[in-house]
Amino acid sequence: MxxxxxxxxxxxxxxxxxxxxxxxxxxxxxxxxxxxxxxxxxxxxxxxxxxxxxxxxxxxxxxxxxxxxxxxxxxxxxxxxxxxxxxxxxxxxxxxxxxxxxxxxxxxxxxxELPHIPEIAAFYGTSVHHCVYCDGYEYAGMPVATYGKGDRGADLAVMMKHWVSDVVACSDGSSVSGAALGRLRQHGIPLRAEPIRSLEGARGLLTKIKFASGPDLVRVGLFFATxxxxxxxxxxxxxxxxxxxxxxxxxxxxxxxxxxxxxxxxxxxxxxxxxxxxxxxxxxxxxxxxxxxxxxxxxxx
Ligand SMILES: Cc1cc2nc3c(=O)[nH]c(=O)nc-3n(C[C@H](O)[C@H](O)[C@H](O)COP(=O)(O)OP(=O)(O)OC[C@H]3O[C@@H](n4cnc5c(N)ncnc54)[C@H](O)[C@@H]3O)c2cc1C
CATH class of the missing domain: 3.50.50.60 (FAD/NAD(P)-binding domain)
Structure with missing residues (x-):
């Protein structure tokens, strides 16, 4: 041809x-x-x-x-x-x-590249997202988490503060730098550093994040930076x-x-x-x- x-x-x-x-x-x-x-x-x-x-x-x-x-x-x-x-x-x-x-x-x-969390594909596109410009607006007033190894989840959480007030950063067992911890503190954002074990919810709608240790985290949305x-x-x-x-x-x-x-x-x-x-x-x-x-x-x- x-x-x-x-x-x-x-x-x-x-x-x-x-x-x-x-x-x-x-x-x-x-x-x-x-x-x-x-x-x-x-x-x-x-x-x-x-x-x-x-x-x-x-x-x-x-x-x-x-x-x-x-x-x-x-x-x-x-x-x-x-x-x-x-x-x-x-x-x-x-x-x-x-x-x-x-x-x-x-x-x-x-x-x-999706985070390595079991069953994440079932939530992807419905309540797990990567782009705050695409999907952030819909989460105003709702509890949201961010995911990223090292400083990436923390930095995304700081940015997301503009879209949502209740945001928790998750670093999935990786360490976060002192500078990023300082930014989280400055904006009142909690950090969960424990490894993530699984996501809970139904029909693609997230309800909880479960960790290797510590209490479950009730969340309806997860934004990741991988x-x-x-x-x-x-x-x-x-x-x-x-x-x-x-x-x-x-x-x-x-x-x-x-x-x-x-x-x-x-x-x-x-x-x-x-x-x-x-x-x-x-x-x-x-x-x-x-x-x-x-x-x-x-x-x-
Ligand atoms: C979950 C999710 C939600 C999103 N939501 C939004 C949103 O709400 N608003 C927004 O503006 N953007 C959104 N985006 C971003 C948006 O999807 C992309 O910016 C857009 O699709 C880019 O278009 P594209 O044509 O460059 O690539 P794509 O849409 O990815 O299309 C590329 C195509 O090329 C094909 N292809 C690849 N290699 C070959 C090959 N060798 N031969 C033949 N075909 C090939 C692929 O199969 C694919 O069909 C979202 C992205 C994701 C992942």
Missing amino acids: NVDVLIAGGGPAGLSAALILGRCHRTVLLCDDLRQRNRASHAIHGLLGSEGTRPAQFLQTAREEIGRYPTLTIRQTRVTDIGPAEEGFEFLCADGTTGTAAKVLLATGITD GCHQASDLSQRLGCRRGDKGGVITDPQSEETSVPGVYVAGDVSRDVLLVSVAIGEGAKAAVAINKALLRRKGLCE
Whole structure:
């Protein structure tokens, strides 16, 4: 299959880019293996015009919208390899699809590392969260805990004080620095440093945190600060430069990476990790890609 643009990843960033490129009559192959980062969540918050929409509903509507453009092809598969070719790139997908593309957009997202607490996945997205901008608002006036090894849980608890008054920091058996302890004291935030044994609750709704020693902690929400990593190694294979935090470095004007012809959009760059930003970056990359293709034909400066 020979296309103008290969898009790896069909979350908000990839779909947004596909929409703009479809409206530019570009031939596009969008490959997605359906592991969007917020798939455990029940509602997208902070997205103007779609506030509170279920992630699955959002994706279905977006796919229907881009389905109207005949030059776009969507495949449910993983892009496994991309390499340089004479006039661009050649690619290989897990379903056996091969082809060439003049430009490549990596919209492959990131994967969150969940804390190692038994059964946490059953609560994730309902009462266990990582992003205070996405889910903090709903917990105003409720008892919440933060989780993070070392200073991370403490620092998150201090920030969360802006959203909730009753917050307890948990460090799960790890020690917290004197400076972070000072910040907790300053803001009246208790610390539970004992290892966490389990979470209690039903239907995804947290009621208690149980520790290896000491009393249970009654909580309805838990926000964690652990880490995340790239969901795909394609940017690494292509040789795209990355920053200290592992995000792919891009030209802010065009979203193009250090490898000419390879663009990124959405969480891959690890800038602001929100759906609205992913949509914006997808659109920005699509415009830059179209301009680069116009330039090839002398249709644009
Ligand atoms: C639990 C949770 C709740 C969240 N809630 C909110 C919220 O309320 N509001 C908000 O603004 N943001 C929220 N976010 C953040 C939001 O999900 C991300 O910012 C957004 O999904 C980023 O979009 P993206 O397109 O960059 O990546 P993703 O949505 O992660 O999509 C990337 C896609 O690429 C696919 N992929 C990866 N590698 C390959 C490959 N090699 N080949 C083909 N496909 C590939 C993946 O399977 C995935 O489908 C939340 C995140 C989480 C984890």
